[in-house]
Amino acid sequence: MNRTRVGLGFDLHRLAEGRPCILGGIELPHPTGPVGHSDGDAVLHAVADAVLGAAGLDDLGTLFPDTDPDGEGADSRQLLGACWERVVAEGWTLGNLDVVIATEGPRIAPHRAAMRASIASLLGIDETCVNVKGKSLEGLGALAGGTGVAVQAIVLLERAS
Ligand code: MG
Numbered sequence: 001m002n003r004t005r006v007g008l009g010f011d012l013h014r015l016a017e018g019r020p021c022i023l024g025g026i027e028l029p030h031p032t033g034p035v036g037h038s039d040g041d042a043v044l045h046a047v048a049d050a051v052l053g054a055a056g057l058d059d060l061g062t063l064f065p066d067t068d069p070d071g072e073g074a075d076s077r078q079l080l081g082a083c084w085e086r087v088v089a090e091g092w093t094l095g096n097l098d099v100v101i102a103t104e105g106p107r108i109a110p111h112r113a114a115m116r117a118s119i120a121s122l123l124g125i126d127e128t129c130v131n132v133k134g135k136s137l138e139g140l141g142a143l144a145g146g147t148g149v150a151v152q153a154i155v156l157l158e159r160a161s
Contacts (some may be wrong), residue, residue, distance in 0.1 A: 047099065
């Protein structure tokens with residue numbers, strides 16, 4: 001019998017001029033990008049925390065603390081890869097992953113397909129197991145006007161027994 005577990009990930013980064021707009025492992029054409037110790041890829045950070053959480057492992061910030069000078073400018077594709085390796089080593093496979101990107105910075109819709117492909121490739125899974133969508137903030141709250149990007153990711157993992 002297959003055992004299933006869900007995991008939830010959340011991340012939030014400020015958007016600032018002069019930063020590359022890297023989200024979901026791809027660079028979007030936009031004048032602002034996420035600020036962070038790493039490349040600031042809030043999408044991959046939320047995905048990493050979702051898969052780690054489902055597997056009951058330490059979270060991204062514990063595994064790769066932002067106080068570690070070696071992590072300066074880190075490529076989040078490598079961080080996610082390292083997290084996913086830990087999850088796979090525990091025998092888990094991915095059922096499906098769903099991601100919501102809330103921002104009034106870059107438009108997400110034109111890049112959904114590329115983000116899906118990017119995330120699926122990083123996890124070594126079929127694109128049909130990954131969904132990505134953008135939401136505007138209706139001009140409300142702290143993220144209004146493109147000041148930041150918030151991401152939620154939920155994942156289902158499966159394992160034999
Ligand atoms: Mg982050």
